Amino acid sequence: MNTEEIVAPCSPRTGAHLTLRPLSMEHVRITDGYWARWQRDNRTVTAPHAMRWLEKDGVLDNFRRLADPAVTAERRGWVFCDSDLYKVLEGIGWDLSHGPSEEFGRFVADSVALLERVREDDGYLNTFVQAGLKERYADLTRGHELYCAGHLIQAGIALARTTGDESLLAVGRRFADHLVAEFGDGRRGDTDGHPEIETALVELYRHTGERAYLDLARQLIDVRGHGVIGPGLFGPAYFQDTVPVRDQDTVVGHAVRALYLLCGVMDVYLETGEDALLRAARRQWRSMVGEKTYLTGAVGSRFEGEAFGDRFELPPDLIYGETCASIASLMLSWRLLLATGDGAHADLIERILYNAFSGSTSLGRDGFFYVNPLQRRSPRPPAPAGGKPLRTDAPGTRAEWYDVACCPPNILRTVASLGGYLATSDDHGVQLHLYMPSSVRAGEVALSVATRYPEDGVVRVTVERSPASPWALSLRVPAWCRRPSLIVAGESVPVERDERGYAVVERVWAEGDVVVLDLPMPARLTVPHPAVDAVRGQVAIERGPVVHCLESVGGEPDLDAVEVVAGAEPRVEWDADLFGGTTVVRVEGRLRDDSGWAGDGWREVGTPASSGRPIELTAIPYRLWANRGSSTMRTWIPVA
Ligand SMILES: [Zn+2]
Numbered sequence: 001m002n003t004e005e006i007v008a009p010c011s012p013r014t015g016a017h018l019t020l021r022p023l024s025m026e027h028v029r030i031t032d033g034y035w036a037r038w039q040r041d042n043r044t045v046t047a048p049h050a051m052r053w054l055e056k057d058g059v060l061d062n063f064r065r066l067a068d069p070a071v072t073a074e075r076r077g078w079v080f081c082d083s084d085l086y087k088v089l090e091g092i093g094w095d096l097s098h099g100p101s102e103e104f105g106r107f108v109a110d111s112v113a114l115l116e117r118v119r120e121d122d123g124y125l126n127t128f129v130q131a132g133l134k135e136r137y138a139d140l141t142r143g144h145e146l147y148c149a150g151h152l153i154q155a156g157i158a159l160a161r162t163t164g165d166e167s168l169l170a171v172g173r174r175f176a177d178h179l180v181a182e183f184g185d186g187r188r189g190d191t192d193g194h195p196e197i198e199t200a201l202v203e204l205y206r207h208t209g210e211r212a213y214l215d216l217a218r219q220l221i222d223v224r225g226h227g228v229i230g231p232g233l234f235g236p237a238y239f240q241d242t243v244p245v246r247d248q249d250t251v252v253g254h255a256v257r258a259l260y261l262l263c264g265v266m267d268v269y270l271e272t273g274e275d276a277l278l279r280a281a282r283r284q285w286r287s288m289v290g291e292k293t294y295l296t297g298a299v300g301s302r303f304e305g306e307a308f309g310d311r312f313e314l315p316p317d318l319i320y321g322e323t324c325a326s327i328a329s330l331m332l333s334w335r336l337l338l339a340t341g342d343g344a345h346a347d348l349i350e351r352i353l354y355n356a357f358s359g360s361t362s363l364g365r366d367g368f369f370y371v372n373p374l375q376r377r378s379p380r381p382p383a384p385a386g387g388k389p390l391r392t393d394a395p396g397t398r399a400e401w402y403d404v405a406c407c408p409p410n411i412l413r414t415v416a417s418l419g420g421y422l423a424t425s426d427d428h429g430v431q432l433h434l435y436m437p438s439s440v441r442a443g444e445v446a447l448s449v450a451t452r453y454p455e456d457g458v459v460r461v462t463v464e465r466s467p468a469s470p471w472a473l474s475l476r477v478p479a480w481c482r483r484p485s486l487i488v489a490g491e492s493v494p495v496e497r498d499e500r501g502y503a504v505v506e507r508v509w510a511e512g513d514v515v516v517l518d519l520p521m522p523a524r525l526t527v528p529h530p531a532v533d534a535v536r537g538q539v540a541i542e543r544g545p546v547v548h549c550l551e552s553v554g555g556e557p558d559l560d561a562v563e564v565v566a567g568a569e570p571r572v573e574w575d576a577d578l579f580g581g582t583t584v585v586r587v588e589g590r591l592r593d594d595s596g597w598a599g600d601g602w603r604e605v606g607t608p609a610s611s612g613r614p615i616e617l618t619a620i621p622y623r624l625w626a627n628r629g630s631s632t633m634r635t636w637i638p639v640a
Pocket of ligand 1: 322
């Protein structure tokens, strides 16, 4: 047992190669505001909704039919759908850190009892294989056996860390012991087509101290990249199996696989300190952010292979942008932040959270996008009520569930564990990375944070408790922020953003001291990298960390024909009628009249431009789109 284990999704061991230490979710509470409301809805709406779908989709019956011959249900669902149960259990596990729940407790106990009956004597557990539909490890390319094991282990870890109940973890550990016996010490030279087991095994090592789990995680990272998985449908790059991870310069292939793999790479780095792993992960992260990430934080440009595209291949309408890939990018960024202390990683986490991640989920918290476009040209049919589209159907509104149901439970576990991502500590003090109403405890330091962020950028931090000796409070100053200001215990002090992107105040603190950080949030226009051909000549509207979009619910205005007037100054307004009150950005625009083109797809250069009439454009936060029925939407807007 790691005696200093931290209740959080990533809990490096004492002595790990950290610049910043994570804080326990027990000590970081989101107390109010947008995320606290979402965490409440996560417990009361999303989790029960997910549990119902596990029944409806037969995920639980897949286990029951193996446990009890009297259950005659056919095995249903994809080869990897055991992981739906495991991720829901993980979400519930993290949620239980917010307080007990009889309903969740029962669900966990029933699930554990079921899994204990289904698992084989040697620890192996997989309903697809145990139903006789495949041989064990006969198809690592597509079988997802280790992937599912990873999610089982992570669920067990979550429950063990928040409740002390190790019964689910015991099932996961038996499976891990079996994997060590089967694959460990080079007994097999191949690995699962879908990374995930690597990060889970490191977490299990952290929890148990059993070195064999860490060694197996490293082995599975080492063998990948040498063509050990097979070509599958999309070729070995889809599986990150063409270039060994230490030599790779950019993210390639299936976006979720690439990023889960890098999470495992970073976890192995944090425990071993092997610098080549950190360098490879940083290189790939930088390439991803600079060349392969959408403004909303979404990643994955191609439907084919659910994959990263080429550099600067970032079409806003044909994007894949799977919700799970945004979450994986967040998880990777968090590990990099812990390793390096570089606030750029926290900047990306924030961009993902307020845009791609928030936009994935309906305001009712029971509807989900799998694919997260930045532009929709024509309204699509709404998602079928009570039904579940294929992941690639990209319905006009968020669907209740998906045929491939990876994303909704991933959202569940991320919201439940969000407290683990707010703050860290080091030998000098405490760092605040994400601003929300919260209480933060780190050793002898206790802070409370009051803010309306991101409605405005005023963050008020009160020192509730402090040791007598001086320590440093580090407040992230996001890269988008110009002219931040800081008041410390009533005195205005100049803000100097350090090389990591933080304003650092070191002093002897007294109980009741207040620090007010003001991050002004005027609306701003953003241009894309010039090489992103798909949106060159266009601008996006942002305010603070929030990307805005134009949404047209009834077809007016025609978003194919809107433009922003060159030099227009966007202005921030409060619209009390929209979504029960929200901040919008208005900007002077033009509605083009393209009727003179009469069906021409192109013309010789020099032809007179289309006429147009002035129009006021109203941009809403991107995260709110598709909550008023099927609509058209765009984030990048041409400049007139
Ligand atoms: Zn997904």
